[in-house]
C-alpha cells in the first residue's frame with residue numbers, strides 16, 4: 001500500500017477541514033492507497049503514521065497572510081530529530097490552503113509550506129493542471145479557478161456556511177490534487193524500491209514507537 005498522511009489545522013469555519021476530506025477522497029481513488037487524516041491538535045497520537053508515510057500533504061488556512069500559528073507550532077516540532085536525522089527525506093509532499101479573499105495572500109502561505117517541506121528534504125508536488133478562470137470563457141465553476149500552481153488555493157466567503165464555501169469547484173480541485181499526489185507517491189514508492197539510492201540505508205530511517213520526535217532542546221541537552 002502507498003501510505004498518505006494529510007496533516008492540517010482548521011478552526012474558524014472548518015473550511016480547511018472540508019478541503020482535507022476532499023484531498024483524502026482524491027488520494028483514495030488511486031489503487032492501493034491508504035490515507036490518514038490528522039488534525040494538528042491530535043498529532044501526538046500519530047507521529048508514527050507520519051514517519052511511515054510515503055507522502056505527507058500539509059493543509060492550513062491563510063491567517064494574516066501566513067500559515068496559521070497553530071500549524072506553525074506543529075512545523076516547529078519538526079526542528080529537531082525529524083530535520084537533523086532527515087527522517088522525512090524524499091517523502092513526497094504537497095499542500096493546500098483557503099482564505100476569504102480571492103488572493104488573501106494565499107501564495108505567501110503556500111510558499112511557506114514549500115519552504116517547510118524543503119527544510120525536511122521532502123519532494124514537493126505542484127498542481128497538475130493549468131489555472132482556470134483566466135479568460136472571458138472562464139467561470140467560477142472552473143477547476144483551479146484561483147490559478148494556483150504550488151498547491152490548492154481555495155476561497156471561502158466569510159459569511160457563508162460550510163455547505164456553500166469553499167464552492168464545489170474548489171472542493172473538486174482539492175480532490176484532483178489529492179489524486180495527483182497519491183499517483184506520484186505510488187510511482188515514487190515503487191521506483192524507489194526498484195532503484196534504491198546508496199543513502200537509503202541511513203537516510204529516512206524512522207524510529208520505532210509513536211513518541212513525539214526529539215526536539216532541538218532534547219538533542220542539544
Ligand SMILES: Cc1cc2nc3c(=O)[nH]c(=O)nc-3n(C[C@H](O)[C@H](O)[C@H](O)COP(=O)(O)O)c2cc1C
Pocket residue numbers: 009010011012013014015016017061062063064065066098099100101102103104105156158
Ligand atoms: C485570524 C484570522 C486571520 C485571517 N487572515 C486572512 C487573510 O490574511 N486573508 C484572507 O483572505 N482571509 C483571512 N482570514 C479568513 C480565513 O482564511 C478563512 O475564513 C478560512 O476559510 C478559514 O479556514 P478554517 O475554517 O479552516 O479555519 C482570516 C481568518 C482568521 C480567523
